[in-house]
Amino acid sequence: MGIKSSTPYGKDYGGCGLVGIIDRSGRSVSGDMIVSSLTSMKDRGNGLGSGYAVYGAYPDLKNSFGMHIMYNDISARGPVEELIKTKLKLVLAEPVPVKKIHAIPDPPQFWRYFVDPPATIDKTDEDGIDDLIVSVVMDINERIDNAYVVSSGKNLAVFKGVGHPDAIAEFFRMQDYSGYLLLGHTRFPTNTPGWWGGAHPFTILDWSIVHNGEISSYGTNKRYVEMFGYKCTLLTDTEVVAYLLDLLIRKKGLSLTAAASVLAPPFWKDIQEMEPLKKDYYTALRMCYANASLNGPFAILMGFDNGILGLNDRIKLRPLIVGRKGDIVAIASEESAIREVIAEPDDVWAPKAGEPIIVTLKEDAKH
């Protein structure tokens, strides 16, 4: 499947487009596959932001955290590397390989750092190690001018920037990557700037988010996650969803389905009709995590180390469709994007509003 050029037909496109592809057996999906799927939705996105997440990108360094960092000005490299070396153990630092192309004029510079926790920290304290990584990410984003962390997970590569999805893929050499789970996004910015840091996916640790819609509750959600030390610095509503998931699932210990019910809670009128146990459960979720619920239209895909979660807002104001063939599952804005790379799917279905679609690796393929 070749990578097709972005629309030469003028500016009559609209809406974000997203796609996620996972091979549940853990086998590698090629970078070209997600690019073909995403670029097939020619009428989505407008070249002001595209990006990809590749889970399984760095098998040789899979036990280290991989920090992709964007430098708007390379003078920020010194302070960033000093901070990393102070707080963490640097295993490898290198520029992210890119191909200079006309379609991407004047790009920022990208470096990747593979880091381990310092010797002083208890290796069994996974939560403490994750907290440390999160704090380093927040420090860089908040305190070091012209430096932004693009991704910080293990065995995870995230590439994003301003450009059409085919151009961004060519620039970051997506054909050189493969992984068991890939996400792609083409952006049509509506109410926040179309800049390199505003392209999707948004990430923290192993969580990555691509989103079509608007998070109208951004202010409430942002203030809520700030209470727990997360800093929203990337000027785009979607960023907060990544932090909400890290907070709800990793810190608060909610299951994926519970977290999905926090983001898109059932309506009170429907809770009233539930059997007593369920009623108490959803009432408690809504009461405890009111500030974490998302208002506004959304279709989101969330990647994590063992799978993918797809979720719509509870009245389904954005498209989302699922296709499956054997162990391969794709979730996308349009069925055509699934069929572009899966010729004869065994199943195709549209998730209900607010109903999470969770697809995980098979037991023997888990990481």
Next chain:
Amino acid sequence: MGDRIKIDAQDLHYKDLNQKIHDALGSGGKDIELSHVNGQRYIADGLKNDIRMTINGVPGNDLGIFMNGPVITVNNNAQDAVGNTMNGGKIVVRGMAGDVCGYGMRGGKLFVLKDVGYRVGIHMKGYKMLNPIIVIGGNAGDFLAEYMAGGVIVLLRLFGRQNGDSTTGDYLGAGMHGGTVYIRGGADRKKIGKGVDVAELTDADHGLLKGIIREYADDLGLDADKILDGRFEKLVPLSTRPYAKLYTY
């Protein structure tokens, strides 16, 4: 009918595909078959011709938008907004269809074999001889017939949903002030929007329904008698002018 003109849509942008369709019509084509369609939007946009079109593959959003005449058969699923503001003709989908199908539809027919998504038939309207009809063989998402002002929607629920429950969707007919929705298997009173009432079918309803179902079953190779054997209820608006007093008093 004349010869069938075949167009290969593989990797064509919708503008190029629609141009090829226009070229085919310009050369007198009355029967067009598209193959390898995958996601091209606006197919048959605004066509007024009395033609037949067969689509192999999944057409993109807004299939048959503003269309007024053609009869289109999709041998697969369709995406969102099929028959958007359609004025006449017929679209038969031999699979499922997405959200907002038949939006603001003012005439013609939309027959879907399986499930449809959310907000199907919203703002549908009818006027004098124009009486749009949507028939859904499967289930519907929420907001079916929202703000409906005219025409007919028939929800058959012949198949279970992929994920279990057979459904009419919530907020069914919310804000409806004209037209009729027929529901095979009856309506769940808790899922009905404000401003609508559930009623038994009259003889006239049965007559109308029989005609629609026979045509639908013929087009999709189903057994009309079996479908008509089910118990139907209808949804009607409580008022044709729910907001009559909003600005005048």
